[in-house]
Amino acid sequence: MTDRxxxxxxxQDLRIADNPALHRASRSGSRLVCVYVHxxxxxxxxxxxxxxxxxxxxxxWLHQSLLALDxxxxxxxxxxxxxxxxxxREIPGLARRIGAGAVLVNRVYDPEGAARDRAIAERLKADGxxxxxxxxxxxxxxxxxxxxxGGPYQVFTPFWRAARDKGEIPPPLxxxxxxxxxxDAPEGVPLVSLNLLPRIDWAGGIAAxxxxxxxxxxxxxxxxxxxALTGYKPDxxxxxxxxxxxxxxxLRFGEIGPRTGWHAVHHxxxxxxxxxxxxxxxxxxxxxxxxxxxxxxxxxxxxHLPARDLKETLTGFPxxxxxxxxxxxxxxxxxxxxxxxxxxxxxxxxxxHNRVRMVVASFLVKHxxxxxxxxxxxxxxxxxxxxxxxxxxxxxxSAGTGADAAPYFRxxxxxxxxxxxxxxxxxxxxxxxxxxxxxDRYLHKPWTAPASVLATAGIRPGQTYxxxxxxxxxxxxxxxxGYARTRKE
DNA sequence: TGAAATGTTGGGGCG
DNA sequence: ACGCCCCAACATTTC
Numbered sequence: 279m280t281d282r283x284x285x286x287x288x289x290q291d292l293r294i295a296d297n298p299a300l301h302r303a304s305r306s307g308s309r310l311v312c313v314y315v316h317x318x319x320x321x322x323x324x325x326x327x328x329x330x331x332x333x334x335x336x337x338x339w340l341h342q343s344l345l346a347l348d349x350x351x352x353x354x355x356x357x358x359x360x361x362x363x364x365x366x367r368e369i370p371g372l373a374r375r376i377g378a379g380a381v382l383v384n385r386v387y388d389p390e391g392a393a394r395d396r397a398i399a400e401r402l403k404a405d406g407x408x409x410x411x412x413x414x415x416x417x418x419x420x421x422x423x424x425x426x427x428g429g430p431y432q433v434f435t436p437f438w439r440a441a442r443d444k445g446e447i448p449p450p451l452x453x454x455x456x457x458x459x460x461x462d463a464p465e466g467v468p469l470v471s472l473n474l475l476p477r478i479d480w481a482g483g484i485a486a487x488x489x490x491x492x493x494x495x496x497x498x499x500x501x502x503x504x505x506a507l508t509g510y511k512p513d514x515x516x517x518x519x520x521x522x523x524x525x526x527x528x529l530r531f532g533e534i535g536p537r538t539g540w541h542a543v544h545h546x547x548x549x550x551x552x553x554x555x556x557x558x559x560x561x562x563x564x565x566x567x568x569x570x571x572x573x574x575x576x577x578x579x580x581x582h583l584p585a586r587d588l589k590e591t592l593t594g595f596p597x598x599x600x601x602x603x604x605x606x607x608x609x610x611x612x613x614x615x616x617x618x619x620x621x622x623x624x625x626x627x628x629x630x631h632n633r634v635r636m637v638v639a640s641f642l643v644k645h646x647x648x649x650x651x652x653x654x655x656x657x658x659x660x661x662x663x664x665x666x667x668x669x670x671x672x673x674x675x676s677a678g679t680g681a682d683a684a685p686y687f688r689x690x691x692x693x694x695x696x697x698x699x700x701x702x703x704x705x706x707x708x709x710x711x712x713x714x715x716x717x718d719r720y721l722h723k724p725w726t727a728p729a730s731v732l733a734t735a736g737i738r739p740g741q742t743y744x745x746x747x748x749x750x751x752x753x754x755x756x757x758x759x760g761y762a763r764t765r766k767e
Numbered sequence: 768t769g770a771a772a773t774g775t776t777g778g779g780g781c782g
Numbered sequence: 783a784c785g786c787c788c789c790a791a792c793a794t795t796t797c
Binding site: 685686687688689754758761762 | 796797
């Protein structure tokens, strides 16, 4: 019970339920201010680093998510104060202005964000203000899991086994019933002034695909548990239809936490008595949460992960700079239907099915021999779930430089991947409609279709749909040759 | 959380 | 009946 007010500073935890910082503040008996600081447009400040600025699709999402959080807070007597500028200036400034006794946060784990938080904690401390950190984003914080020799894990399976051996995951915290706000808190800035929405409205397809905010996140989780959980293990690789949870952007912004998913899945296992393949499917879904944890583990212990190759196995590899090829990949005009479908789904909805992410990443890095960094940057700009840990860890995994990575010589054949996981062509027909009338047997390799079949389907190769920009067999040989040369040197 | 090349096996056609 | 070959099916190795 202190009479000095508290600041709850929201970052990657845009929710009121299972939010330890908010929970603690609401139970303190003190008045509080809930604040979000938008610092993307004023990065580093006084040598204090700032997290990587969000990409376009994520900015759109953030706008909607802040709106939703403000609504959720208002329903319990609160509101969200928005500030604009470097957090290293804004948070200490706010604390002084309201005479705060403490700042409560849920921790972030990207190196810049963590360094920023340490610097701000120091400044606050000089003013006699404590900054208290909690965990809202992860099942296990990165420093709590280590190998027998005390180091970080670099292979997923033992990492996940160790994580599961850590014991029970605490149940999610309830949302506060009621908040007592500081009465004379500053007004802050209006949401629109953050300029998060695009000037040209390209976000219609994204808006039609998603409901940002905690309520939308809970609906996604419930729908997934009801419809897709028990068949998840085999079905998750099929990109057509709702075979996955699609929770990634909600998790990325903390609209829902992994503890909630973890306990909901375990509840389903118990309540429905899942066993056999259904139980295996539930475990496979939990393993996907594990990969997210593993990514954060890697980012924390290897802070250069976003900047350079984790493993140096490909140092000296003859990467190509091919602006035309990169452009064809980004626009979904490579001539390989499963690749183009994925890239267009990404552009249109801000999201891509994970199986297809692996295929398009392999295609960029191996068929086109373009380094993973431009691919990662494109995903960062276009994905609503672009995550500082998962995005870089997954790109490095695909490229063969990451932890526990797919070896470089593991080259996806985009035709076989399409045929195996989109056999009826529902996914390709949805996102590459100019191929819709092609029979299944040619859909993933239109260049093999007889002229009469193409004509009937209304396809003019090179005009209505591009010819393949590289030949699979040749591209494969080229990549393997480059790899062999790298290894020899 | 690959694909392709290479190796092995065994059934069946056939002389 | 037997050996030979072909080749599908599966397994292993290699990239």
